[in-house]
Amino acid sequence: MDQALLDEAVGELRALVALDGGDVELVSADAGTVALRLILEGAECRECVMPKEFLEQIALDMVSTRLGEVSTVTIEDPRL
Numbered sequence: 001m002d003q004a005l006l007d008e009a010v011g012e013l014r015a016l017v018a019l020d021g022g023d024v025e026l027v028s029a030d031a032g033t034v035a036l037r038l039i040l041e042g043a044e045c046r047e048c049v050m051p052k053e054f055l056e057q058i059a060l061d062m063v064s065t066r067l068g069e070v071s072t073v074t075i076e077d078p079r080l
Helices: 003-018 052-066
Strands: 023-030 033-039 072-076
Touching (some): 003 033
Antiparallel strands (some): 023 033
């Protein structure tokens, strides 16, 4: 898996989540699966950050566009 392309996709998602005061970090990436963690410590409105299901789909689109071998993105969401 191309780390630079993965970092680019995660950076794009981070910028999107940052608009609502949150952040995302890469937990792991292997054999078609990317795991991320949603960080909401700086978010003034935790509920304003997109729901997990939407974030996972957006992240999958961002990652799979760059890395076609990725078929699954999971996000640990502290709100759940």
